[in-house]
Amino acid sequence: MSIKIDKEKCTACGKCLKVCPGSLIYKDETNKAFIKYEKDCWGCTACLKECKAGAIKYFLGADIGGKGACLHTIQDKDLLHWFIVKPDGKEEKITINQKDANKY
Amino acid sequence: MTLEPKILKTDILIIGGGTAGCYGALTIAENSSVEVIIAEKANIKRSGCLAAGVNAINAYINEGETPESFVDYVKRDSDGLIREDLVYTIAKRLNKVTEKIESLGLPILKDENGKYVSRGKRSIKINGENIKPILAKAVEEKQNIKILNKVNIIDYIVKEQKIIGAYGFSIEENNFYTIYAKAVICTTGGAAGIYKSNNPGFSRHKMWYSPFNTGAGYAMGIRAGAEMTSFEMRFIALRCKDTIAPTGTTAQGIGARQINGKGEDYVKKYGKPTTPMRLYSTVMENRNGEGPCYLQTVGITKEQEEELYKAYLNMAPAQTLKWIEKGVGPADENLEIEGTEPYIVGGHTSSGYWVDTDRATTIEGLYAAGDVAGGSPKKYVTGCFAEAEIASIAAMEYIAGKKLETLQDSEIDQKLREVDSFLTRAAGPYTIEQVEEAMQKVMDEYAGGISTGYIYSKKRLEIAKQRIDELVDISKTLKAQDLHQLLFIYEIIDRLDVCKALIRHLEARKETRWKCYQENADYPEKDDANFLKYVNSRYENGEFKILLREPVERDDIYEH
Structure with a gap:
């Protein structure tokens, strides 16, 4: 489990570097973000939620049952949209209002 | 590359800006004009245990419960051995700190009468995805709190048996800090990464506890000679297979039972369903060929499934991703569960600093709260808030009329040279990663990890001790190419010191008090006559001195 950062989409804002609780993300020579310590990712998704460009995607390693799907988020005021995109391009979306408490 | 020395001065230094650290700083800022520095090795917005969120407030006194009944529960669940004074002082504050975090913006589910909706006797329902940013924002707004993000603290400064500050370095700039x-207040959290994890390959950090909590506070305390307690009461979580996501949301939320591979409800075969017993029964069923074990979710409604997807996204998104990626959710397939590797974490069990009722450690000027403070299990988030409040108030009272003490430049230079040596030396025979892997393998095989079913013996501990001592020597030859590698080296050094203490504590408890957490093969029975006591230790002149201390009652005010 780790993250992938799409260099094309990255706007070099630096927010993901700042917020990663393991400080695992660094800037390359063009100031774009890359994950330097891929295997040290905890999977907290803090970086996804910071990324307004939708450039960061989270995936499960094959060792824990990953099959190539990726997760990313888009924040729209109180709504946090979670997108899961499967390798065949099929997408599932779950929207959570962050003001609503869990039912469980 | 070498580091530039910088000197900072403040009234109260808080080490670690996680759950307890942020709440402690906020307590001080709201009640005084005392100046605070929070030194945080990442960034307080998402650092510590709450990075991904949390699924519920699990320490709250619901209607029908009392602080006294809370203490009784924690004592029962911990086989009779807790610091009742510590748990009781926390219990009395739980509801107040919950109201505080709600006032800062945490959504809590309420019924039509405006009352919190309970999730069991001591739990309430929230949306905890954003809890850390909410807390961090409140801290950032306070004028008298200075936040040092990306600064890793490596040791206390001790002068005449008193703590007068701490040393650290930045992982972004070439700065070496002396902070007076x-x-x-130490709030660094507990220790993960001591044992080989469930997923030791690519997903090695897909663990329950924060992999970035590497026992720095424990290790600094050990090195400074602070008394520590109950390291042998390790915490091992029962979690969803592979994703290591919490099970409570499913078990308590929809009332799912634990079943074995034959579909039998197995926990009751082993005794009362305490937290360690739910884990132990799972380990035993697997050992007896009755596994895999599951939470029985088949048959829940699609609406319930949808709510579970959301609840997991709010704290452990890997689990929802796994369900959706597989195309089969919990309504159609039971949720497999497993035990994690052991962690040292005083918010769940009792490991940590031996503190008095005010959370003062045994070294003057040093306080501890949260996962790094021992004696009071089952703090969870609100218990860490409550404990941080107690420690902060005590620290504020302590500093009244006190002046800063400082060091000679030559003393700072000596510490700076030690840190620089990792950056300037030629590379030794092994890499940082190899030492980490070796440490985790040794602890797994010889100090009661997953591979031995969590059981240990004196003979095995002797091998562990010898191997860890060898790794300590190797750690002194490690080379850092950059500041992040310097951080990795200090994280290894800290965890090796925690291993040394842990091995001594496991050996010293010559009984078996907690299944899995502390299961001594040489002494498989509980021995109340000799061991209804705290196993404490103090590191002096290169040796751990073990002390057995008598139970402290709930109305006692314990003083060192």
Whole structure:
């Protein structure tokens, strides 16, 4: 489990570097973000939620049952949209209002 | 590359800006004009245990419960051995700190009468995805709190048996910090990465506890000679297979039972369903060929499934991703569960600093709260808030009339040279990663990890001790190419010191008090006559001195 950062989409804002609780993300020579310590990712998704460009995607390693799907988020005021995109391009979306408490 | 020395001064230094650290700083800022520095090795917005969120407030006194009944529960669940004074002082504050975090913006589910909706006797329902940013924002708004993000603290400064500050370095700039303070509060959290994890390959950090909590506070305390307690009461979580996501949301939320591979309800075969017993029964069923074990979710409604997807996204998104990626959710397939590797974490069990009722450690000027403070299991988030409040108030009282003490430049230079040596030396025979892997393998095989079913013996511990001592020597030859590698080296050094203490504690408890957490093969029975006591230790002149201490009652005010 780790993250992938799409260099094309990255706007070099630096927010993901700042917020990663393991400080695992660094800037390359063009100031774009890359994950330097891929295997040290905890999977907290803090970086996804910071990324307004939708450039960061989270995936499960094959060792824990990953099959190539990726997760990313888009924040729209109180709504946090979670997108899961499967390798065949099929997408599932779950929207959570962050003001609503869990039912469980 | 070498580091530039910088000197900072403050009234109270808080080490670690996680759950307890942020709440402690906020307590001080709202009640005084005392100046605070929070030194945080990442960034307080998402650092610590709450990075991904949390699924519920699990320490709250619901209607029908009392602080007294809370203490009784924690004592029962911990086989009779807790510091009742510590748990009781926390219990009395739980509801107040919950109201505080709600006032800062945490959504809590309420019924039509405006009352919190309970999730069991001591739990309430929230949306905890954003809890850390909410807390961090409140801290950032306070004028008298200075936040040092990306600064890793490596040791206390001790002068005449008193803590007068701490040393650290930045992982972004070439700065070596000497921070002087009238009092220090340690809130660094517990220790993960001591044992080989469930997923030791690519997903090695897909663990329950924060992999970035590497026992720095324990290790600094050990090195400074602070008394520590109950390291042998390790915490091992029962979690969803592979994703290591919490099970409580499913078990308590929809009332799912634990079943074995034959579909039998197995926990009751082993005794009362305490937290360690739910884990132990699962380990035993697997050992007896009755596994895999599951939470029985088949048959829940699609609406319930949808709510579970959301609840997991709010704290452990890997689990929802796994369900959706597989195309089969919990309504159609039971949720497999497993035990994690052991962690040292005083918010769930009792490991940590031996503190008095005010959370003062045994070294003057040093206070501890949260996962790094021992004696009071089942703090969870609100218990860490409550404990941080107690420690902060005590630290504020302590510094009244106190002046800063400082060092000679030559003393700072000596510490700076030690840190620089990792950056300037030629590479030794092994890499940082190899030492980490070796440590985790040794602890797994010889100090009761997953591979031995969590059981240990004196013979095995002797091998562990010898191997860890060898790794300590190797750690002194490690080379850092950059500041992040310097951080990795200090994280290894800290965890090796925690291993040394842990091995001594496991050996010293010559009984078996907690299944899995502390299961001594040489002494498989509980021995109340000799061991209804706290196993404490103090590191002096290169040796751990073990002390057995008598139970402290709930109305006692314990003083060192």
